Amino acid sequence: MLGRTANGTFWMARYLERAENTARLIEAGFRMALTRDAATAHEEWRSVITTVGQTGLFEELYGQDYAGDRVWNFLLRDKGNPGSVLAMIEAARSNARSVRTALTREVWEAVNETWMVLTEALSRPVREALLGQVLATIRRQATLVRGAFDGSMLRNEAYNFSRLGTFIERGDNTARILDVKYYVLLPSVAWVGSSLDNVQWESVLRSVAGDRAYRWLNAGAMDPRGIADFLLLDRRFPRSLHFCIDKLRSNLAGLAHEYGHESEAHELMRGLGTRFHETGIEGIFDFGLHEFIQDFIAANQQVAQAIERDYRFYA
């Protein structure tokens, strides 16, 4: 397959994943803001912008005005924001179009429909009353693409590159959420028995769609170590870092099998996998949660860059 095609499938998946994650973040932020006073709500929206790494651009445009509707419109559809959901859906579709021959008709149509539906849904500023509906539409469209992908794609290199894009992006996203919120976890780890900020907990879990899974696994008990363990290390939870790492490894293994040899990305991935395998949650807290997450984000990024080089995405 062409290097450019590998690039296109990889980035199509990354943009779709990032668009969906942004919608989930907004959803969690919105829920938090509804249950809090105005000042806390602003803080919550600020942390949403921090999580997506858009603080500079946002403040350049709007200063310190972290009003909810401003933030979600910025994240969803602002023309000045190249990382808006709308811009990402356009980029995903544009990538899909340029690699049309590597996708099944079902996948292409799902991506194209997603673009049509969301272009329409985001053609005007989103009012508070409609926000829930718009976010649900984004989630539903992402699910549609995922379903088409899972149900129709040949398990070949195009599939592998696309899945690599999905899990590079997803791991990065979960890590960023944790990194922005780790301060919520830390004091409660230190002061065993102190009252937990349950709503904050909920928010973190909800933004990775893990609130129900976590409650089910833990019979409703909220425990900071348990939550960190769940989001970082639980290999059953599809948005945990360890789950993403497993998927990256299996898709890289698929490529190694097809190409008959490994590359630099495999080497890097093995290092990352070993680290996760050998480090328990205690070790992570001893090492420093923030440092551990920062290390992961950097390593994940290195793997992505190695994939781009090894498989000649650009040159």
Next chain:
Amino acid sequence: MSQSPSSYDEMFEADGTVRPAYAGYREWLHGQDSASLRRKGIEAESFFRRTGITFNVYGDTAGEERLIPFDMIPRIITAREWRKLTRGIEQRVRALNAFLHDIYHRQEIVRAGRVPQRLIAENAAYLPQMVGMVPPGGVYTHIVGIDLVRTGPDEFMVLEDNARTPSGVSYMLENRETMMAMFPELFTKVSVRPVQDYPRRLAKSLAACAPACAGDRPTVAVLTPGIYNSAYFEHAFLADQMGAELVEGSDLRVVDGRVAMRTTRGYTPVDVIYRRVDDEYLDPLTFNPNSALGVPGIMDIYRAGGITIANAPGTGIADDKAIYSFMPEIVEFYTGEKPLLQNVPTWRCSEKDSLAYVLDNLAELVVKEVHGSGGYGMLIGPTASKKEIAAFAQKLKAKPANYIAQPTLSLSTVPIFAKSGLAPRHVDLRPFVLVSPQGIDITPGGLTRVALKKGSLVVNSSQGGGTKDSWVLED
């Protein structure tokens, strides 16, 4: 039924009886209610949008991607008509290839005084780089679209030859898909010859033109200018259907004396390039130095026999409308036969007597630029205002050799499904022809373009034309 009594309607005779070609279809149509047909029409449109069958219109950013309107009433051709057409098309395409070979070699036709030297030497589409070289397999026009118009029961004429890069074949295929999806039972009642194996035939035909250095299974790639090109959908569609790679200029480079594409495993040689990039942009080292769409050095490899370029560079000269006017002579010169398909009578404004006639009769004529395409830059006398005609006359006098003129033809009509019911509209037909050393292969059908505006003769999609499914009936 027919709106102007002089034009031939393909479905109905002048007295309203149904022609034999449409008998089966008409019977089926009687059993349909118009409300459900209308609903199907809306379904078809949303189907096209969803699947992304759109074309981009240059200089129109707001409506960047548009649909070509699809009309659900098919254009039907009988087996007998088709046999006759294919014989004429085959003869013409053979002559076109012989002509192209000749003008890049000994120019016998010029020596014989049948075509003026000036028309070739001064033509921008004539490429000196092609002189003396024989493309792999000796084929110049691997894919040809012959635009036909009909003016009477047995009168088909060639309006235009598209030897450069004929487009529209994806519509031929998608229109059939759409019809079969909307009206499956119709195809059990009427026996229509299939068109769906066109991509397979194309892949086979291109592979048969591979250069000698290719292996048993030649690597074929479709070269596209990219997603912003107006026909990108078609490029992707054909590559997909052929199982070929869809490449852009940036994916290709010359490696070890071959043109190679950058794959995830490194550079792999390409044997045949079906290029949808114009000559001018093909090789920045040879043609336009600013082109980022082509491959630096590809012409050197081509001349050394390391790759097949389809269609061959320099074939565009055959699309020139001044050359077109010589097609009857060209066919006779190379085949030794009378042309089976007629040309539309054409006045070359470069000739003094013709120019005088054209200027005197502008209001009745269609005047076209010799290098023009897409329906741009032409004058349709009968529908033009006095002012437009006067302005055009000035342009014509300033550069007469730039124009040809033809009588305003009364193109045949096929009904469209309009708001008020069936309404006749003018159509043309572009069958697609594949050429390889193994022979000439014509897919039974083609692209029928239809002028959706009442009375309009301009069928180009860039000018608001639509398309129809084109049926060739089984014997």
